[in-house]
Amino acid sequence: TNLIGSGLLTLMRQPGKLAELRDRPEIIESGIEELLRYESPSQHTGRICRExxxxxxxxxxxxxxxxxxxxxxxxxxxxxxxxxxxxLERTDNRHLAFGWAAHFCFGAPLARMEGRIAFRALLDRLPGLALDGSRLEWRENLGLRGLKNLRATFA
Known part of the structure; x- marks a missing residue:
């Protein structure tokens, strides 16, 4: 998901936060919600006014x-x-990353689960994770914000 790429980018740009999430696995749930809020994959949505x-x-x-x-x-x-x-410990975090009400993303539970698994594995297995300095390339998509790739270094 775009959560994983954008979330890793956000964490690598803020190494203290990356270390905090690595060192404190108990905040992974709130951390994922905060990454969704802070760097939302879903930027906007269009609707037609019914009345x-x-x-x-x-x-x-x-x-x-x-x-x-x-x-x-x-x-x-x-x-x-x-x-x-x-x-990463924000508790009142009812964000709009997955939309709302009847238009809430039915894949949200899967995205959250993928995020938990991916962040835990990447943070545990890749010490020294950092951006490699390459130019970032974003997907050309008006509705969803996501990277084409994310190049990193690690120890």
Missing amino acids: HTIIGGKLIKQGDAVMAVMAAGNRDPERFADPDTLD
């Missing part, structure tokens, strides 16, 4: 296309304390 609605004093008419920018919601300072800080 006239007013949001922020603006009329959105039935049939209008709207764009929900979930990644911005995941960094909303009215919702998250210190939203631009990666806090």
Whole structure:
């Protein structure tokens, strides 16, 4: 999943956080949720308004296309304390990385499980994990943010 690539990139850019997650396996669950919030694979989603609605004093008419920018919601300072800080122990972390309500990603449990397995294995087996300095290449996808590859070094 994009969680694994983007999460590893985030951790390698913040080596102290990578070490914290490696040294404290008990925070893997909250760490994964925080990585999903902090570097959300799902950036935005489009919808069609089903009935006239007013949001922020603006009329959105039935049939209008709207764009929900979930990644911005995941960094909303009215919702998250210190939203631009990666806090692997954040407890109040109801993020929008997998959407919400009827549009919630049915693959979310699988992505979380893959994340737990991958992060635990990579952190346990690859000491000294670090970016190798290569240019990052991102997939060309408007809805999902993810790397084409992630080159790293390790001891």
